[in-house]
Amino acid sequence: MKACLKIGLSAVAAFLLIFAAACSPKEEVKKVKLAEVTRSVFYTPQYVALAKGYFKDEGLDVELKTTWGGDKTMTALLSDAADIALVGSETSIYVYAQGASDPIINFAQLTQTDGTFLVSREKKEQFEWNQLKGSTFLGQRKGGMPQMVGEFVLKKHEIEPHKDLELIQNIDFANIANSFASGTGDYVQLFEPTASVFEKEGKGYIVASFGEESGQVPYTTFMAKESYIKKNEETVEKFVRALYKAQQWVEKNSGEEIAKVVQPYFEDSDLETLAIVIERYKNQGSFAEKMTLTKDGWENLQNIMEEAGELPEKVDYAKLVNTEIVERVMKE
Template identity: 70%
Template sequence: MKKWSKISFSFLLISILMFSLIACNKDTAKEPKKLEKVRIAEVTRSIFYAPQYVALSKGFFKDEGLDVTLTTTPGGDKTMTALISGGADVALVGSETSIYVYAQGANDPVINFAQLTQTDGTFLVSREKNDNFSWDLLKGTTFLGQRKGGMPQMVGEFVLKKHGIDPHKDLNLIQNIDFANIANAFASGSGEFVQLFEPTASIFEKEGKGYIVASFGKESGHVPYTTFMAKQSYIKDNKGVIEKFTRAVYKAQQWVQSHSAEEIAKAVEPFFPDTDPEIMKTVVDRYKGQGSFATNPILDEEEWNNLQNIMKEAGELPKEVKHDTLVNTEIAEKVMKK
């Protein structure tokens, strides 16, 4: 009897220990993986960047093990400064900025690795409603353009010249207003025409402050307008992170491609709490309809050359740079194959 009690006790003790080990392993398995932090600096807050907000709101970055924080740094110069100084890991900004940095002899150049938008994102807004708009109507008027040297300004001038308008001779061109204050300046009475991003353009239209009469995106063709980029050293030291980041972006691009404007607007709504949902839906539909959202993250050579042609036409290209010098398509191609 005593012998049996000892055996039973030993068996009970072993069972308890095994149960404890199993429970411990289960608890360990339940512990969430530590997410890798990535800081994005975006050049402006715009529905134009809908796939980025979808990647955040739908958890595509988190699914890849990334803890992404987003900061808006208005203007390409501020965004690039944040990236170069180490205040951000990744920048979402126009590809022209990487050329400017390279031309200044940077030891650690900025590399474009995932394209987000593939057309210009601005619209021509008129103070007066005009159902029979023609570009000739701009001649002799005051035009509020974008910051000199930035993609909006360069594409704007490219399109104006395409329609036989010399922006520096045929217009009273104003370019000395800070990027973040252009819309306010127009709302306050400056200018007869202005170049604006969405949703500001549609909000102005709803409020009767201006009317959208043309799209610079439709007029200019495909161009790497906004791209995710990082310093060459960061990409080299964080290949896994960049691949995961690009995969999340690609998932978001595919999601946007396969969903309605209403569903996309709903997904990005948290990033535009003060914007009318109907306006958001209209804006998404407008951008999607003109093919502004890139459907994959590859920035190809034809788009890169188109960018440099636009810069050259505007007199802002410091030097021609080969596609493979500042563009890395290997990451995007690898992600798309998987």
């Protein structure tokens, strides 16, 4: 009789546990629409966060869309086609200068150097920057960070971009590599993995890094409308927490291991090339492990913009940068 009673009580207890689990409210999965300015190995920590499920661990369903260009990315953010954008910090300054009532706030930094490389059509046994004088240089889109950093570095080496060489800036971002491959220009400014692929195929040769030459700058950051951050601060914090975890994982692992994780986002690139590119970015300190956009970095950004004649107005750091969320996450 006692045995039957025990079995009966156990069954009731099991039923109550199942009932409680079924009736307990599940944590709501929050969807986040993320727009990236381009698809690049430069953004490796972002793909690590996606591939390793760090966003899902935080209860986020992140939908990634590549918008191909700073203007298109900002349009997506302003029109609510995207909740969060990964793009150059200069775009937030452009929007602010146009009198936006809902400013775009930089809340987490992904990369802290330029991500482009100078590629020569001819192999150089010993490269000197003055070799660009008199050449045709296929640069990046006018007004974007790659173009501004490119001109900043040229001037640093006493090359006047609009006088000492033929500077081409009227080719759409997505077509720059193809234009060089088809014969346009003696030199070109390219992101990875395109630069390394060109070198492997004999289409060009990497001779210098704009990231090493320009120093630290908030090159690509995650940003959102001020109103979105206020209404969804918990979501943004979860988003940052997943990214911070990815940044730490990238810092601790080899290029080979990281390449295996992110390869699904670069199906046209082989593992060997991806590993080389990731190590190159790691070695020059491109990935912002701490993710905090500093005042010094913000000032360097505006100095580069001013030097390029693209700064519409000086904007105070506190107006367009929010570091509170990143700092909270890093203290955990």
